[in-house]
Amino acid sequence: MHANEESHTDHQSVEQRLISFFKDGAKIVGLPASVGEIFGLLFASPKPLTMADLVSRLNISKGSASQGLKMLRTLGAVRDVEYGNDRKGYFEADIELKKLVGGFIREQVRPHISSGTRKLGELEQELDTITDSELRAFYENRIKIIKRWSGKAKLVLPLLQKFFGE
Amino acid sequence: MHANEESHTDHQSVEQRLISFFKDGAKIVGLPASVGEIFGLLFASPKPLTMADLVSRLNISKGSASQGLKMLRTLGAVRDVEYGNDRKGYFEADIELKKLVGGFIREQVRPHISSGTRKLGELEQELDTITDSELRAFYENRIKIIKRWSGKAKLVLPLLQKFFGE
């Protein structure tokens, strides 16, 4: 039997709205809609849910549920919980903003910044090949500008973490 | 004749790398690749460029160039400049981080936050329809959590602006 068996008349609409709310939110931050829906349903549920619950209540495939949960766990937005005593796995939304923001920065922001920094380094090497000194001066200045930006970006991340922590 | 007629041997590679750098950057913040390429080429150019320059040097269509420039102007990342005395329009990248961040927040972040706030309000209305008082209490708490998050989000935007300003 299902883990949750409520009347399904009362909260239906609130639940649907929360799902839709997080679905939109996911799209905004560049995550697949299904990931937002999964988080939304878990967030809207007073009890932990199983993967089968997600599949049936969101009308998504087992594959999507599995992949979506994987991503959410990596982000630290969902956690496994002990519940019932069957062999199924149960999940719960993590509501600590600190963890959500932290996971997002760690998984989605930092890797991009790293690869950008690397690319910028490569680009800088390339400068030596430029003979025209006026042009080289121009590019050197451009690179300086990007470095200033990237310095600020790296500085702001810990501040954001701090701001959203607690 | 073209607005820029350099040797095209020297800086080719640096230019291409800058284009690619901003192409990646655009994708990261959820903008189309072509928009990043346009900004990249303008950023890499010592002189203002025309739409025709973008089309020929990036191998994109006139349509993409037009739409991309439109978006970049809306974001405040590119500005029209007086140059030459032909009837073409000339463009230049804006390198003030303050403007870039400000434009992004104004155009891409705020609208989403607004629509989220509206949706949340609608959701709150819906609460009254719930008779089960335990369930309603649960949802009320969930909404409170979202409101706390959204309050922080709204608070952080001006701080970001300030941080990146100047």
Next chain:
DNA sequence: TTGAAAGTTCAATTTATTTTGAACAAAAAA
């Protein structure tokens, strides 16, 4: 005015991303 150059718009196409579902693997009960 007329014609040519410059720029915009948007339906159709192309490309990229997400989702599915069937085959597979893991784990535990029968």
Next chain:
DNA sequence: TTTTTTGTTCAAAATAAATTGAACTTTCAA
């Protein structure tokens, strides 16, 4: 061991997003 339940993987299909290009508008010089 065999069967059943649960979960994962990934190629194929579906969906969404970006790009094109041709028709259209605007602008200005002749």
